[in-house]
Amino acid sequence: MSDNAALPRLPMTRPSIDEATIAGVVEVLRSGWITSGPKVSEFQNALSQLFGGRPVRAFNSGTCTMEIALRIAGIGAGDEVITTPLSWVATSNVILEVGATPVFVDIDPVTRNIDLQRVEAAITPRTKAILPVDLAGLPVDRDVLYALATKHRLRVIEDAAQSIGSSWNGKLIGSTGDFVSFSFHPNKNITTIEGGCLVMNTDAEAKLAEQYRLQGVQRSGYDGMEVDVLGGKFNLTDVAARVGLGQLPHLQTFTAQRRELARCYHELLSAQPDLQLGLPPADFTHSNWHMFQVVLPEQRLSVPRATIMAELDAAGIGTGVHYPPIHLFALYQRLGFRAGQFPLAEYAGRNILTLPLFVGMTPADVARVVDQLGRSLRSHLA
Numbered sequence: 001m002s003d004n005a006a007l008p009r010l011p012m013t014r015p016s017i018d019e020a021t022i023a024g025v026v027e028v029l030r031s032g033w034i035t036s037g038p039k040v041s042e043f044q045n046a047l048s049q050l051f052g053g054r055p056v057r058a059f060n061s062g063t064c065t066m067e068i069a070l071r072i073a074g075i076g077a078g079d080e081v082i083t084t085p086l087s088w089v090a091t092s093n094v095i096l097e098v099g100a101t102p103v104f105v106d107i108d109p110v111t112r113n114i115d116l117q118r119v120e121a122a123i124t125p126r127t128k129a130i131l132p133v134d135l136a137g138l139p140v141d142r143d144v145l146y147a148l149a150t151k152h153r154l155r156v157i158e159d160a161a162q163s164i165g166s167s168w169n170g171k172l173i174g175s176t177g178d179f180v181s182f183s184f185h186p187n188k189n190i191t192t193i194e195g196g197c198l199v200m201n202t203d204a205e206a207k208l209a210e211q212y213r214l215q216g217v218q219r220s221g222y223d224g225m226e227v228d229v230l231g232g233k234f235n236l237t238d239v240a241a242r243v244g245l246g247q248l249p250h251l252q253t254f255t256a257q258r259r260e261l262a263r264c265y266h267e268l269l270s271a272q273p274d275l276q277l278g279l280p281p282a283d284f285t286h287s288n289w290h291m292f293q294v295v296l297p298e299q300r301l302s303v304p305r306a307t308i309m310a311e312l313d314a315a316g317i318g319t320g321v322h323y324p325p326i327h328l329f330a331l332y333q334r335l336g337f338r339a340g341q342f343p344l345a346e347y348a349g350r351n352i353l354t355l356p357l358f359v360g361m362t363p364a365d366v367a368r369v370v371d372q373l374g375r376s377l378r379s380h381l382a
């Protein structure tokens with residue numbers, strides 16, 4: 001038996017939900033009102049306060065939030081939306097969902113976010129919006145992003161699913177900008193089990209968001225009902241909102257804990273230059289450290305990434321891949337995308353590895369991951 005056999009399993013991530021929240025959820029369940037109601041309103045108000053008073057509406061995912069933002073912006077068939085190929089497939093699926101065309105721009109190999117320097121070359125008369133992603137919580141440069149958007153009169157839908165608690169030059173992501181979309185999936189820094197929210201600019205946009213959220217319905221008085229847009233079924237439940245209300249007060253301490261763990265990873269991995277891992281930028285000012293990802297040295301490894309993942313798994317350490325590049329999925333290849341079009345995203349997609357990072361993890365846990373990763377890599381380095 002290895003020394004590690006006695007150690008508890010370290011998952012890649014895990015939500016952190018306190019007892020008061022669990023008790024609060026039980027209260028909601030007993031209250032007689034469990035779907036969208038007072039808790040959703042309370043949650044929306046708390047989010048709006050967090051984002052400097054901007055209009056916010058909550059939804060049942062961080063996917064529909066982006067789809068609805070695109071609809072509010074009037075983006076559809078014939079329009080192009082510029083985005084990154086290195087993201088969760090939802091980022092691009094929503095563009096297809098509204099009938100528009102995703103236009104991918106390769107990543108910056110250091111930040112692994114969309115390379116804003118290459119965006120201008122991808123703009124055509126059909127371009128209506130940019131949909132950037134803050135991968136692993138590291139914000140895309142908002143100054144460059146909004147300079148581009150202003151110059152070319154483009155809407156921006158920030159896929160900030162991973163960057164709640166991150167900031168740009170001292171301003172919390174969500175408190176400035178155009179549309180900002182967050183996800184509260186359990187893997188994200190705060191959760192509602194499933195859910196998301198959209199930050200908007202005006203009350204008129206928020207009203208439209210409410211319509212898209214629930215079948216297009218507009219109510220008035222005691223008995224008035226009208227439907228003038230095609231909406232869906234995207235409302236958050238009060239049970240989920242109560243989970244979110246219990247998470248929000250922890251956002252700052254969660255972020256601080258994640259930063260400390262990321263600092264540990266950086267320090268320990270930087271001390272092993274022979275591994276030649278692609279480390280994320282040591283950004284402890286802007287990033288919320290939603291994930292800690294390394295890029296494996298493909299040219300020097302004699303085994304595929306999956307072997308390293310299997311060895312870590314056998315040692316009780318969970319890892320993940322975020323993400324395989326979107327344009328190489330069969331659905332996207334059928335639309336005409338091909339291997340070789342975005343080589344930097346493809347390289348990252350083949351070699352990126354997400355290591356465990358969650359609230360409640362300790363520096364000793366980080367050391368254990370680094371030690372095991374080092375052992376595994378050294379036994380396969382050519």
Ligand SMILES: *Cc1c(COP(=O)(O)O)cnc(C)c1O
Nearest residue numbers: 061062063088090161183184185
């Ligand atoms: C999680 C995530 C989404 C989608 O959020 P859901 O709440 O799962 O719908 C979108 N984009 C990115 C980058 C994400 O990480």
